[in-house]
Amino acid sequence: MELTAAFAVPIGHASLATCERLNRELEQLFLIRETQEYRNPTPSHNPQAEMFESRVDLFTWPEPCIQELRSFMLESVFRVAMASSETPSEEFARLRLNNHTWFHITRCTGHFVAHNHALASWSAVYCVKDGTDPAGAPCGGLLRLFDTRAGADAFLDPANQRLRQPFVVRDLDLQLQAGQLVVFPSYLFHEVTPYYGSDTRITVASNCWFTTQGGDRQ
Amino acid sequence: MTEESHARTDSQSGTVPLFATPFAAVNTGADRHFNERLASLCESQRSAPGLAGPGILNNTLRDPLHFQGRADFLDLSDATAVELKRLILGQASTVVAGLNSIGAAEFAKLLVQARGWCSIVQRNGHVPAQHFSSASWLAIYCVQAGDAEFKSAGVLRLYERRLASMYRDASTWELKSPYRYGNHTWSPVPGWMALFPAHLPHEVSVVRSATSLILVFAKIRFMNADAEDSGNG
Numbered sequence: 116m117e118l119t120a121a122f123a124v125p126i127g128h129a130s131l132a133t134c135e136r137l138n139r140e141l142e143q144l145f146l147i148r149e150t151q152e153y154r155n156p157t158p159s160h161n162p163q164a165e166m167f168e169s170r171v172d173l174f175t176w177p178e179p180c181i182q183e184l185r186s187f188m189l190e191s192v193f194r195v196a197m198a199s200s201e202t203p204s205e206e207f208a209r210l211r212l213n214n215h216t217w218f219h220i221t222r223c224t225g226h227f228v229a230h231n232h233a234l235a236s237w238s239a240v241y242c243v244k245d246g247t248d249p250a251g252a253p254c255g256g257l258l259r260l261f262d263t264r265a266g267a268d269a270f271l272d273p274a275n276q277r278l279r280q281p282f283v284v285r286d287l288d289l290q291l292q293a294g295q296l297v298v299f300p301s302y303l304f305h306e307v308t309p310y311y312g313s314d315t316r317i318t319v320a321s322n323c324w325f326t327t328q329g330g331d332r333q
Numbered sequence: 334m335t336e337e338s339h340a341r342t343d344s345q346s347g348t349v350p351l352f353a354t355p356f357a358a359v360n361t362g363a364d365r366h367f368n369e370r371l372a373s374l375c376e377s378q379r380s381a382p383g384l385a386g387p388g389i390l391n392n393t394l395r396d397p398l399h400f401q402g403r404a405d406f407l408d409l410s411d412a413t414a415v416e417l418k419r420l421i422l423g424q425a426s427t428v429v430a431g432l433n434s435i436g437a438a439e440f441a442k443l444l445v446q447a448r449g450w451c452s453i454v455q456r457n458g459h460v461p462a463q464h465f466s467s468a469s470w471l472a473i474y475c476v477q478a479g480d481a482e483f484k485s486a487g488v489l490r491l492y493e494r495r496l497a498s499m500y501r502d503a504s505t506w507e508l509k510s511p512y513r514y515g516n517h518t519w520s521p522v523p524g525w526m527a528l529f530p531a532h533l534p535h536e537v538s539v540v541r542s543a544t545s546l547i548l549v550f551a552k553i554r555f556m557n558a559d560a561e562d563s564g565n566g
Contacts, residue, residue, distance in 0.1 A: 161485045224457040224539055228485075229492045229516060233501040255396070259462065261534065265494040269532040271466040286462065302499045304492065309396065309459055309539050 127195030127298035134294030140180035165225030171215035195298040216321040227307040235301040235322035242291035246316035256310035260287040363524040375451040398458025407449035449551040460537035468531040468552035475521035479542020486541035488518040492534040
């Protein structure tokens with residue numbers, strides 16, 4: 116008998132090996148631009164005082180640190196998307212990758228409600244500063260990716276309570292570390308749980324979609 | 334186009350919601366004195382050693398500003414807890430019977446089982462995303478709530494899960510209820526109770542008021558009188 120996984124969700128993980136300098140520059144830049152001028156004027160959810168959300172044009176900024184991050188994030192998205200696709204790599208390489216990208220600065224009790232991103236195919240989150248406690252005390256701020264199979268565990272019996280990977284029905288909680296990038300399909304509902312640290316948690320998020328060269332959204 | 338003309342159009346076109354999820358918000362009629370007694374009972378659980386539920390003890394990632402009591406709250410012999418159980422199960426039975434196509438007499442023969450616990454959510458605390466197995470309904474009774482001063486704070490939020498929401502155009506971006514996409518929120522009011530399918534993922538968002546939010550959760554299921562109890566509730 117063969118046991119296979121169906122309906123799988125691709126999740127890409129990458130990390131920037133030497134990220135200290137870049138993250139330091141990004142943090143300084145973001146804190147300087149945590150102003151009304153750079154705030155997202157049309158947020159999709161109720162804004163909170165504890166979380167700053169920038170405009171979505173971050174990757175158009177010319178600063179070298181932004182362009183360095185852009186290369187890392189978009190190349191990673193490209194690689195994840197290509198690895199997940201049956202489209203031949205030479206054909207895939209001709210696609211154009213579009214993005215909306217912004218940064219979040221989260222302070223104590225800031226959070227982001229469950230949502231997904233319509234009209235995008237891939238989403239990515241890069242952690243500039245994790246805001247975790249040096250002593251290891253839990254302080255929330257988890258990126259939670261929700262299992263798409265809502266209701267699949269409504270009936271449990273002794274045989275399906277402890278399903279193993281990749282069959283287990285469970286949300287995926289990620290405590291991002293500085294320099295870590297996660298890429299996932301934009302249809303996945305996700306949230307950021309309340310951050311209870313005394314520092315700041317800084318992330319960059321991107322929504323991406325592909326078009327043919329010179330083409331527009333279909 | 335006005336709401337009234339929208340309603341007329343719906344009626345004329347024969348449009349009906351398909352695959353709808355029932356959500357009820359019910360005024361149980363409980364008064365302030367009852368809720369004060371209930372709040373005292375919940376607070377006494379928080380201050381008593383050994384009465385915290387597994388959510389607090391076993392998962393350090395859970396919110397330290399959220400106390401979850403043991404799941405025998407509705408089995409306490411305390412008269413206020415007994416009365417609350419009667420209220421919750423009575424209201425739940427009425428709502429669920431109204432959703433069913435089986436007759437009232439048949440429905441009345443069903444046995445109802447429930448497990449309940451209290452939650453005390455302090456300022457800046459929340460109830461993390463959760464849903465429940467082996468129960469059909471979840472009731473959430475509000476014992477105490479602060480001022481509705483902060484928008485979307487301290488609300489029950491039921492999560493949107495329809496992935497068809499991924500393609501949106503100008504015609505689907507602002508659909509009206511019950512067709513709109515997005516999470517559904519309900520602001521708890523003392524004496525009121527929410528009821529919805531237990532499998533639905535939900536949370537209680539961060540409380541911003543100085544007054545703690547106190548809720549009693551109840552997992553509920555109905556059994557045929559002669560059915561064997563599977564015992565995993």
